[in-house]
Amino acid sequence: MAPTLHEQITGQLREQMEDGTLPPGAPVPSSRALADQWGCSRVTASDALRALARDGQILDRKGLGFFVTDTPVARPAGRRAAGTARVDGALPFKILGRPGYRVPPPHVAAALGIAEDEEALARIRLLHLPGGEPVSVVTAWFARSVAERCELLHRTAPIPGGTTRHITARTGLRPVLGRDVTTPTVAADLAADVRTALGLAAEAAVLVVLHIAQTADDTAVVVEEGFTGGGFAERVDEYPMDV
DSSP states (O other), rough: OOOOOHHHHHHHHHHHTTTHHHHHHOBBOOOOHHHHHHOOHHHHHHHHHHHHHHHEEEEEEETTTTESSSSSSEOOOOOOTTOOOOTTTTTTEOOOOOOOOOOOOHHHHHHHHHHHTOEEEEEEEEEEOOTTTEEEEEEEEEHHHHTTTGGGGSSSSTTTTTTHHHHHHHOOOOOOOEEEEEEEEGGGGSHHHHHHHHHHTTOOOOEEEEEEOOOOOOEEEEEEEEEEEEEOOOOOOOOOOOO
């Protein structure tokens, strides 16, 4: 299906963020300017800007217009249900180290559909509170057949619009099913670098989420494994009850 006009506009703006034409903090063309450029209504142009704002890529500074966000945000592993926005539950993050190829754990290799001894691209991000307190470490794994077609996955810079959108744009692979497997553990069972990044004592509770995004033919677009520790791993539900 051909992209709508507002999707074409958002696509062009994302490309300009990727190539540095619109760097962090830069003003984004107004809906009037975009409407003139594309020969469309301001409503269509405004829809494009709102889509980027929902993704957390641009911010509306009241009275000044839209600007490319200075602080990229991402979500913990999982929570990718249809209709959710990238800013839902998102936190500031940074990439840890440089993305690189390595042999993933067997359960990740199985989810990716690759052999146990086959390398995959690992891209690790640390989500933190605005004050810097670490919340979650997420390793995103990509099969080599996917990663080699997506140059931005190999960079340490955040990817405008997120990794999955970049993969879809470069490969045509579009996830239609997400599966999240959540299990509890303790920090003592984590890899030393993950435990150190989260600053956890050995006995601290940790929530592990394995997220798999698949296409209609069961091809894994990405497999994420996220570790969230301390008080952030706690879930509290309150709801009315009848006796």
